[in-house]
Amino acid sequence: MLRSRLLGKGKGFDLVEQELICDGEELEDQRLITDICKSNDSVIHLLIRKSAKVRVKPVEKDFELCIEALDLNDKEVDNVREHKQGALSMGYRGIERKPLSRQFLLEPLIVNTKIQLPLVIRELIKSTLNGLERGNEPIRSSEGSGGAYFMQDSSGLKYVSVFKPIDEEPMAVNNPQGLPLSVDGEGLKKGTRVGQGALREVAAYILDHPKSGPRSFSGEERGFAGVPPTAMVKCLHRGFNNPDGYEYDSKNIKIGSLQMFMENNGSCEDMGPRAFPVAEVHKISVLDIRLANADRHAGNILVSKDGERGKIVLIPIDHGYCLPTNFEDCTFDWLYWPQAQQPYSPDTVKYIKALDAGQDIALLKFHGWDIPPEVARTLHISTMLLKKGVERGLTPFAIGSIMCRETLKKESVIEQIVQEARDVVLPGSSEAAFLEAVSLIMDRRLDKL
CATH class of the missing domain: 1.10.1070 (Phosphatidylinositol 3-kinase Catalytic Subunit; Chain A, Domain 5)
Known part of the structure; x- marks a missing residue:
C-alpha cells in the first residue's frame, strides 16, 4: 500500500501535500502499485504542493524513495520508476512545465478589505479545500435546474459544502441542464437576473440575523431562520461544467456561492x-x-x-x-x-x-x-x-x-399597494416619499383586515 508506507505523515511530508499518479489514475489509500501499474516500465508521477517541505528521506523494507529538495512551482512533477527488483527511486531529471489536469483553485471572493471572514466561513473553505487537495472530485447534483456541486471532505466519505457557479445558473451560458439562454437577462423568476443567484444566496445568509442582532465576525451564532453559512468564492476545477474544455487558467475560474452542506433526513x-x-x-x-x-x-x-x-x-x-x-x-x-x-x-x-x-x-x-x-x-x-x-x-x-x-393573472395585494403608490406620487419624487405613500396605503389596507 504505497502511499501509507512511503509518504505517510512523519516520513516525508503530509498526505495532503502530495499525490501519486500512474497513467492518469491516482494511487489511493489501501491500493497496491500493481492495482494500476500493469508493467515494470509504468511511470508514476509525484505531484507536490508548492508549500510542501521534505523533512526526511523515508526508507522502508520493500521500497526506497530518494527525494532531492527542489523549488517546485505550480505542482511541478518529477518522474518515478518502479524497478524489477522492487526498489523505487526518484531522481531530478528536469521538470516539464505544463498545466496539470488535477490543478484547482478555491479562494474566498472578498470585494471589501474591511470584511473579516467569520470563523465558520474560514473553516468551511478550509474543509472544502482539504477535500480537493486529496483529489475528491465535486459531484454534480442531479436535481435542480442549475449546476450545483457537492464538495467532499478530505476523507471523501461525506459532503461539506455545495458550490453553485454563476455561469451554470438556469438560463446561463454554461448551464449543464440544457436550458435555453435568457434572451433579455431575466431569470426563471420575474424580477431576478441570470448570474445573480449566488449574490442572493449569500445575501440570505447575511440577512438571517441571530436573535441578538446582526452576525458578529466570530460567526458562531446561528441565524434566526437557520440559513446555512454561505460565502462568495472563486473556484477552478476540471469537475465543473466546462463546455470549451478545461485548462488551469484564470479565464476558467468560476465565481459562485459556497454553502455549508447540512446533514438531513430529506426535505x-x-x-x-x-x-x-x-x-x-x-x-x-x-x-x-x-x-x-x-x-x-x-x-x-x-x-x-x-x-x-x-x-x-x-x-x-x-x-x-x-x-x-x-x-x-x-x-x-x-x-x-x-x-x-x-x-x-x-x-x-x-x-x-x-x-x-x-x-x-x-x-x-x-x-x-x-x-x-x-x-x-x-x-x-x-x-x-x-x-x-x-x-x-x-x-x-x-x-x-x-x-x-x-x-397567475391576479395581482397580489402588495402589488396593488405598490401600483397605487406609483399613481399618487408625483413624478420626480424621492424614494422616501414613495415609501411613505406605500406605508399609508398599506396601513389603510391592513386596517380593513
Whole structure:
C-alpha cells in the first residue's frame, strides 16, 4: 500500500501535500502499485504542493524513495520508476512545465478589505479545500435546474459544502441542464437576473440575523431562520461544467456561492407538514416574507432531527430567487400548512420589530453587493409589511397571502399597494416619499383586515 508506507505523515511530508499518479489514475489509500501499474516500465508521477517541505528521506523494507529538495512551482512533477527488483527511486531529471489536469483553485471572493471572514466561513473553505487537495472530485447534483456541486471532505466519505457557479445558473451560458439562454437577462423568476443567484444566496445568509442582532465576525451564532453559512468564492476545477474544455487558467475560474452542506433526513416534500414544530415553520415564514422569496417550495426546506429525542429542525436552502425587483412571483409553500394559521410567538414578534431594512441594505453594500434601487425598494416594502402585520397580530398566513398571488393573472395585494403608490406620487419624487405613500396605503389596507 504505497502511499501509507512511503509518504505517510512523519516520513516525508503530509498526505495532503502530495499525490501519486500512474497513467492518469491516482494511487489511493489501501491500493497496491500493481492495482494500476500493469508493467515494470509504468511511470508514476509525484505531484507536490508548492508549500510542501521534505523533512526526511523515508526508507522502508520493500521500497526506497530518494527525494532531492527542489523549488517546485505550480505542482511541478518529477518522474518515478518502479524497478524489477522492487526498489523505487526518484531522481531530478528536469521538470516539464505544463498545466496539470488535477490543478484547482478555491479562494474566498472578498470585494471589501474591511470584511473579516467569520470563523465558520474560514473553516468551511478550509474543509472544502482539504477535500480537493486529496483529489475528491465535486459531484454534480442531479436535481435542480442549475449546476450545483457537492464538495467532499478530505476523507471523501461525506459532503461539506455545495458550490453553485454563476455561469451554470438556469438560463446561463454554461448551464449543464440544457436550458435555453435568457434572451433579455431575466431569470426563471420575474424580477431576478441570470448570474445573480449566488449574490442572493449569500445575501440570505447575511440577512438571517441571530436573535441578538446582526452576525458578529466570530460567526458562531446561528441565524434566526437557520440559513446555512454561505460565502462568495472563486473556484477552478476540471469537475465543473466546462463546455470549451478545461485548462488551469484564470479565464476558467468560476465565481459562485459556497454553502455549508447540512446533514438531513430529506426535505419537507418527503413528509406531511403536520409533524413540523410551529416555531420552525414560523422562522422560515419570517425569512421568506422579509426577502420576498420567489421560490419557496417544500423541496428546498430540509428536515433534520436534532438530539436524542429527535426534535425536528427545518433548514431553508436555495435562496437564489429571493430579493427580486418586484413581487410577481412570490411563492410560499408553507402558506397552506396548519402552522401558518397560528400567531407568532412573543419572541418572534420581538425579533421582527427589531428588523431594519435600511441597515440591511447598508450591510449588503458593505459586503460588496451594489444592490439595485428596485431590490432595495422590495426589501423596504416587504420588511414594512412584516412589521406592520405583526403589530396588528396577523398570522403568517394573513401576511403571506398579501404578498402572494391567488392566481397567475391576479395581482397580489402588495402589488396593488405598490401600483397605487406609483399613481399618487408625483413624478420626480424621492424614494422616501414613495415609501411613505406605500406605508399609508398599506396601513389603510391592513386596517380593513
